Amino acid sequence: MNAEIIAVGSELLLGQIANTNAKFISSQLSELGINVYYHSVIGDNGGRLKKAIEIAESRADLIIFSGGLGPTKDDLTKETIAEHLNVPLVFDEKALETIEKFFTNQGRPLTENNRKQALVLQGSEVLVNHHGLAPGMLLQKGGRTYILLPGPPKELEPMFQFEVKPKLASLISKGGIILSHVLRFYGIGEAELETKIQHILDAQSNPTIAPLASDGEVTLRITAKADSKAEAWELINEKKREILSIVGKYNYGVDDDTLASKAVEMLLQNKLTISAAESLTAGLFQSELAEIPGVSGTLVGGMVTYTEEAKIQQLGIPKELLNQYGIVSSECAASMARNVRKKFGTDIGIGLTGAAGPEPHDGEPAGTIWIGIAIGEDVVTRKLQLSGLRNTNRLRTVKYTLSYLIRLLEEKGYQKV
Numbered sequence: 001m002n003a004e005i006i007a008v009g010s011e012l013l014l015g016q017i018a019n020t021n022a023k024f025i026s027s028q029l030s031e032l033g034i035n036v037y038y039h040s041v042i043g044d045n046g047g048r049l050k051k052a053i054e055i056a057e058s059r060a061d062l063i064i065f066s067g068g069l070g071p072t073k074d075d076l077t078k079e080t081i082a083e084h085l086n087v088p089l090v091f092d093e094k095a096l097e098t099i100e101k102f103f104t105n106q107g108r109p110l111t112e113n114n115r116k117q118a119l120v121l122q123g124s125e126v127l128v129n130h131h132g133l134a135p136g137m138l139l140q141k142g143g144r145t146y147i148l149l150p151g152p153p154k155e156l157e158p159m160f161q162f163e164v165k166p167k168l169a170s171l172i173s174k175g176g177i178i179l180s181h182v183l184r185f186y187g188i189g190e191a192e193l194e195t196k197i198q199h200i201l202d203a204q205s206n207p208t209i210a211p212l213a214s215d216g217e218v219t220l221r222i223t224a225k226a227d228s229k230a231e232a233w234e235l236i237n238e239k240k241r242e243i244l245s246i247v248g249k250y251n252y253g254v255d256d257d258t259l260a261s262k263a264v265e266m267l268l269q270n271k272l273t274i275s276a277a278e279s280l281t282a283g284l285f286q287s288e289l290a291e292i293p294g295v296s297g298t299l300v301g302g303m304v305t306y307t308e309e310a311k312i313q314q315l316g317i318p319k320e321l322l323n324q325y326g327i328v329s330s331e332c333a334a335s336m337a338r339n340v341r342k343k344f345g346t347d348i349g350i351g352l353t354g355a356a357g358p359e360p361h362d363g364e365p366a367g368t369i370w371i372g373i374a375i376g377e378d379v380v381t382r383k384l385q386l387s388g389l390r391n392t393n394r395l396r397t398v399k400y401t402l403s404y405l406i407r408l409l410e411e412k413g414y415q416k417v
Contacts, residue, residue: 005036031221032169038060050083070117127164177226177232179233184218186216186218187403188218190218208222263405274346280353328369338351347375348373
């Protein structure tokens with residue numbers, strides 16, 4: 001099966017937003033063994049979109065559209081496809097009910113243009129949108145498969161993962177199944193990880209193993225083809241055990257896990273509370289934790305103490321300590337962690353200080369970071385020397401802190417999730 005991805009939206013051509021949907025869809029299709037030979041981006045113009053569809057039909061048997069399913073006049077993807085394929089649009093009752101309920105709950109009138117979001121191609125499989133209003137569609141016609149997805153990534157990505165991917169897998173596996181499982185690693189580079197398991201990569205057949213690096217993390221996606229889910233899992237688990245016997249100490253989670261979700265799970269499981277004092281990250285550490293549901297059971301609070309004065313006045317760090325060792329120092333990070341733990345009465349305190357860049361700070365070069373972690377009366381510090389852009393360094397600081405926290409708790413004998 002060969003695919004083409006067509007993204008619809010003038011905002012993409014104007015450079016107002018990046019076409020991250022095409023990147024995501026391509027990566028997902030590659031796991032299924034589906035070739036993607038072309039990406040197209042078309043503005044909000046029915047005529048140009050129709051020509052793009054005709055070209056795509058000449059070279060692909062799977063055409064995936066993103067965007068143009070919304071309520072406004074320039075959202076014309078399904079209308080253009082309906083006209084091109086001579087397929088009428090009909091209301092999907094479940095989608096219409098969801099839209100009506102949304103506007104009732106909001107106390108807003110339901111306008112006709114919002115009702116049109118419930119229109120779908122007659123005869124298509126309707127893809128439920130759990131994160132928005134416009135449903136997706138999958139239509140098979142004339143030996144081709146047409147898939148229509150909403151444009152916002154927060155709607156498109158889960159719809160593709162949970163609605164589209166299983167359907168495509170069943171279409172191409174001829175009665176069998178294709179199953180993928182992701183191993184997530186931190187604290188090891190992609191090149192080093194690949195080197196350590198190169199013999200496994202060289203010998204792969206079924207399952208296949210695909211490494212991918214992103215934001216300082218490395219993932220290995222293991223994909224197995226089998227006649228049943230049980231057989232696929234058996235193939236995956238055998239390869240997983242082999243990989244983890246070599247690089248298991250860097251593995252922090254699987255599939256949709258994140259460092260933040262694993263840290264929160266571990267804190268909750270062990271009934272530990274946490275607080276943080278942040279300088280260079282300016283609240284980013286707490287923000288990452290706050291993305292995880294149920295975090296209120298562990299995150300008590302924290303402070304952004306960006307200046308020297310704030311560290312002294314709000315955290316009670318002795319001025320003499322800062323004069324002697326500096327703001328970007330092990331001693332400052334330790335004091336921040338210790339003092340914020342006591343101030344909020346938590347089991348754990350985090351202290352983050354450093355020079356995010358691009359300029360040096362307090363005599364230390366850009367990328368110099370100190371992490372302090374106080375667990376009870378014990379305080380541990382870690383130094384990082386990063387070389388990325390300013391905000392990349394801030395994000396990597398947060399991820400390293402979460403990784404260190406998980407490992408430190410494991411070393412102290414706390415139960416691992």
